[in-house]
Amino acid sequence: MRTFTCLAFAGVIAATSLMMAPPPLRVIFFGDSITEAGVGPTGYITQLRGMLPRENFELIGAGIGGNKIYDLYLRLERDVLSKSPDVVVVFIGVNDVWHKRSMGTGTDADKFVVFYDALIAKMQEKGIRVILATPALIGEKTDCTNDLDGELNHYAQLVRDVAAAHHCALVDLRSEFLKSLAAKNTANAEKGILTEDRVHFSPEGNRLAGRPARRPPSLNALRPAPGAGPGNRS
Amino acid sequence: MRTFTCLAFAGVIAATSLMMAPPPLRVIFFGDSITEAGVGPTGYITQLRGMLPRENFELIGAGIGGNKIYDLYLRLERDVLSKSPDVVVVFIGVNDVWHKRSMGTGTDADKFVVFYDALIAKMQEKGIRVILATPALIGEKTDCTNDLDGELNHYAQLVRDVAAAHHCALVDLRSEFLKSLAAKNTANAEKGILTEDRVHFSPEGNRLAGRPARRPPSLNALRPAPGAGPGNRS
């Protein structure tokens, strides 16, 4: 099994850097409003910048509110490939589920996978290291009664499967956040612990997303993508 | 704690009969398409008829496909009160959740409770013994990735709360069916074990719904509803 699951972004990125071209490693975080907020004062990308040596890592936020998987697909060239990153962290899925209910324009499960596959293929063929993150939360209740829990679990599983199929490192935020809430949210609150509003991370949620891995990943898990050359910025 | 949870319909109904007027006890099953199918050849009501002595119990199906809580409310007089039942089993909730997605006309959680409260009040003030059943399944997958799991858990919990608030006996089908699937659906199939089509009971599902309780409920749990007189058919 080549997929590799890590506790949070810091560990995966740090481990990735060990195998790649000299610094700074350019990392793009590609996602929705959660990632858009990730570069704010308490955002997870901002926190990662504080943790990782600046001379070694250039962390770039590329989140746009409301984005679904096919929005990423449509703006891949402009917002990612044109910037020649070494690593791209794809963190998407909340709106693909949520918009089914709120706007009638969520993403079919099978199309979610098709677009995700195509997105990864386009990056991997440029030699970009791709890291996937599962969608974390839509509601914090711990008794599995958040309205979209079933579907969010479903799409998180799709992301895990996609990561495995493409040999991508995986940051399983859904799993990590659920574990954390089991301990911290004994009152079964709907929001306010790891999120501000059921979806967007609180400072505590951003800390959890960004925190360093306790168990450093094995380097083998981070071997180059199949058929990929070295970094694409020579 | 006055609410009383039983494994399935047979036990609750049998226990109820011990405290009530001489036979036959008239029991109406009030619900949606699952109950409509309940009087079919392998239906759960048909199975109950085979289990309970005919001279003691008259079991009447009053299920209509597509019904939500407010449909029951609107046809209560015509289909239930006019028939002077001793006991009414209310088994509703699947469409209140499902139609949110399929038709845009599901039931708000707070209105689900308001209508349920009103429904029970109207029956209890006639001295009818009311038994509630939680909605069982929309999808049989056991890893909590059925799309509507979160919301179905939510509404099942609402039914449990309503039962407690009105001192109604509760047949917690959701809980029972999940327990059964944990053992029987190790392949994580979407349907085909307890349902035919993710929702409507298979013969096996009907058996589970109708089976006698292994632990007979305590009689105390079935004491008359507050302020209720004896049976309403004197």
Add this chain to the structure above:
Amino acid sequence: MRTFTCLAFAGVIAATSLMMAPPPLRVIFFGDSITEAGVGPTGYITQLRGMLPRENFELIGAGIGGNKIYDLYLRLERDVLSKSPDVVVVFIGVNDVWHKRSMGTGTDADKFVVFYDALIAKMQEKGIRVILATPALIGEKTDCTNDLDGELNHYAQLVRDVAAAHHCALVDLRSEFLKSLAAKNTANAEKGILTEDRVHFSPEGNRLAGRPARRPPSLNALRPAPGAGPGNRS
């Protein structure tokens, strides 16, 4: 044909008063957020208060944001019947349509009619004069491309049919607003002429809703409801 269509609220209410008990006539406006805002500084109820002699008319707002037809049904006793009005203006329907899309909990067309029928029956049997208003707008574009135009037309027609069936006066806001927009919204704007936000009335929209009828309705159209006695406050 006994249904009576008038241009706006003022005319219908004024005409109604001619046939009823001595002043002041108590009129309750029963609806959703549009009616809730109707008592604001530029609201349509406020404007009506300025137009109709205070000694003859007591105008009461009873709008609650987010209400659908069955919310009115559920709070009829508390918010309307308990106040013994002479006239009730029912202005509902926008959320019954809108929430289908935004929340998955709109109202089925057939249930919309069933609850509306029941609502009117309960008021008419108390001798209350009932006036219905059609839902006005969800979007102001004039080329029939507002996303919910088809469905809003559908539900407006249901209100017209219900008014006819119960011999209620009708204020056909939908029809009036569309006529006004045909003249004023030649740029096909989505909002900003009669609404602030596609739904809630601008000062201009409130003026249109409240303005006096140009053609006073015939008194015959306002004859007492079948079987109704005189006003219910003796």
Add this chain to the structure above:
Amino acid sequence: MRTFTCLAFAGVIAATSLMMAPPPLRVIFFGDSITEAGVGPTGYITQLRGMLPRENFELIGAGIGGNKIYDLYLRLERDVLSKSPDVVVVFIGVNDVWHKRSMGTGTDADKFVVFYDALIAKMQEKGIRVILATPALIGEKTDCTNDLDGELNHYAQLVRDVAAAHHCALVDLRSEFLKSLAAKNTANAEKGILTEDRVHFSPEGNRLAGRPARRPPSLNALRPAPGAGPGNRS
């Protein structure tokens, strides 16, 4: 204004052939279930085959039930480009609207345009002549009370705008079908005139879609796409 609107498919295709390479002209119909049924016994493609000389036209159906604009985008290479057509008729949009309500996975209006643009660009850069058709009907009622009328009008207008922007010939089925219904559906029936089931064409609907144009389009309107070379099959 370079866009060109024709009454139905036959005329546009025939006119197109005048400007292109020697026969047979290969035409692919690219769409959803309506096009999938178009090759059936009474289907519109079958009818076109009967009208157009077989030695001059090769008509190929490439419809798949449930398809939305991005499904066409995703299978363009496999089902269209790999077959080197001279002309492609794109007839899509019903599911982009319908699935918003029925499945929560319709297509955002802005994304509909983005994917449509991309689809056309990929075909035009191969020198393929692209013809667009507006989505015809979801419900046949003529008083603009079909639930999805507003949204379907919206998306039909988007298709007209896209056709204009890319200088594509347009077969405005929506407009033609509405005109036909205004004459034939005076009873305001929901289905049964041009459709079997509100969406899929009846034999009469297929005839209307396929019938020859009464006014042959001007040749100028069918000039080669900007920057396009000759046919792509040399």
